[in-house]
Amino acid sequence: MWLLNGFLTRNKCAACYKQFNKKEHLVEHMRISYHSVHEPMCGICGKRCRSFESLREHLIGPLPKAECERVFRDRGCTFCLNILSSPHALRFHQDRCQLSRGNNGVLHRFANLRIHDGLRIENEKTRVVALACKMVGGGSDGSLDLCARICVIDEYENILFHSYVKPQLPVTNYRYESTGIRPEYLRDAMPIRHVQRKIQDFLCNGEPIWKIRPRSGKARILVGHGLDHDMKCLELEDTSKYPPLMKTSKLSNSLKYLTKAYLGYDIQNGIQDPYDDCVATMRLYRRMRYQAHRIEDYPLATDPQNKNNFTSWRQGELERMSPDELFAISRSDYYCWCLDSKDVA
Numbered sequence: 182m183w184l185l186n187g188f189l190t191r192n193k194c195a196a197c198y199k200q201f202n203k204k205e206h207l208v209e210h211m212r213i214s215y216h217s218v219h220e221p222m223c224g225i226c227g228k229r230c231r232s233f234e235s236l237r238e239h240l241i242g243p244l245p246k247a248e249c250e251r252v253f254r255d256r257g258c259t260f261c262l263n264i265l266s267s268p269h270a271l272r273f274h275q276d277r278c279q280l281s282r283g284n285n286g287v288l289h290r291f292a293n294l295r296i297h298d299g300l301r302i303e304n305e306k307t308r309v310v311a312l313a314c315k316m317v318g319g320g321s322d323g324s325l326d327l328c329a330r331i332c333v334i335d336e337y338e339n340i341l342f343h344s345y346v347k348p349q350l351p352v353t354n355y356r357y358e359s360t361g362i363r364p365e366y367l368r369d370a371m372p373i374r375h376v377q378r379k380i381q382d383f384l385c386n387g388e389p390i391w392k393i394r395p396r397s398g399k400a401r402i403l404v405g406h407g408l409d410h411d412m413k414c415l416e417l418e419d420t421s422k423y424p425p426l427m428k429t430s431k432l433s434n435s436l437k438y439l440t441k442a443y444l445g446y447d448i449q450n451g452i453q454d455p456y457d458d459c460v461a462t463m464r465l466y467r468r469m470r471y472q473a474h475r476i477e478d479y480p481l482a483t484d485p486q487n488k489n490n491f492t493s494w495r496q497g498e499l500e501r502m503s504p505d506e507l508f509a510i511s512r513s514d515y516y517c518w519c520l521d522s523k524d525v526a
């Protein structure tokens with residue numbers, strides 16, 4: 182029996198627990214998997230998952246691992262997916278882990294206040310900002326997205342900037358049921374070019390755009406959901422995605438879904454307020470930033486120090502390593518937000 186077990190675990194990935202018939206296949210798997218301590222981990226069996234969604238499936242189903250599911254049902258938090266020490270500790274934890282929407286009155290507060298412009302370059306305390314847009318329709322069939330409302334908040338959910346935006350193209354569908362935007366709101370609104378420049382300047386924070394490197398220097402960190410899309414409308418450069426929050430298929434989940442699943446409340450019912458999107462985005466960011474992951478000197482596979490982790494070793498040497506040793510030299514292929522907490526602190 183011991184021999185059999187030894188044989189079965191010899192070629193088992195130390196991160197995702199996948200079994201391989203041959204060691205060379207495990208080595209090949211490790212080369213392309215970029216397993217790391219930053220991947221979401223089951224608090225019961227220690228398995229690493231590519232995304233929180235696959236961890237959720239592992240714990241809750243549709244096809245959960247029976248033993249993990251049993252423990253999770255007893256003392257696992259359905260929002261952050263952490264395991265607590267007892268059912269009592271779980272109840273105490275979940276009261277704080279589940280958030281509520283809060284600041285419900287924002288839409289009304291801003292109904293008559295068209296512009297709120299707190300973007301000031303000397304605002305040194307604000308290192309991380311969240312941005313969200315609401316789109317109206319342009320083009321003959323109204324399907325072209327045009328940014329008509331924008332909101333930027335700081336880490337503490339304070340509004341730094343809020344404005345209706347006058348698009349460059351004529352609006353053919355105001356999408357009133359979800360945007361709540363009326364023609365008169367946009368008539369004298371800030372032109373999109375002006376907004377772009379303002380936000381770009383704020384994000385650069387005095388650093389010339391060609392000098393900006395990701396997450397270093399004075400430039401601010403921008404978080405958002407579906408930023409690719411918003412950024413395109415604003416023609417801004419920076420985008421950020423967080424792979425652990427995306428589905429394994431690489432299709433990202435909607436902000437509405439993520440907010441419900443990971444923060445425990447509803448957004449985007451009826452008329453949507455970009456402030457709510459900003460708050461949800463920032464809360465997701467903060468939750469991910471405070472994940473307790475082991476600190477490594479060079480956490481990314483792309484760090485020059487790690488470039489040779491799998492290439493400099495000869496195949497034979499890699500095949501002689503244990504699964505744990507192979508995992509130990511493997512590094513993440515995405516930037517984990519927990520690394521932000523390190524350089525802020």
Ligand SMILES: [Zn+2]
Nearest residue numbers: 194196197198
């Ligand atoms: Zn694996």
Ligand SMILES: [Zn+2]
Nearest residue numbers: 219474517519
């Ligand atoms: Zn991390």
Ligand SMILES: [Zn+2]
Nearest residue numbers: 223225226249
């Ligand atoms: Zn598990």
Ligand SMILES: [Zn+2]
Nearest residue numbers: 258260261278
């Ligand atoms: Zn929790």
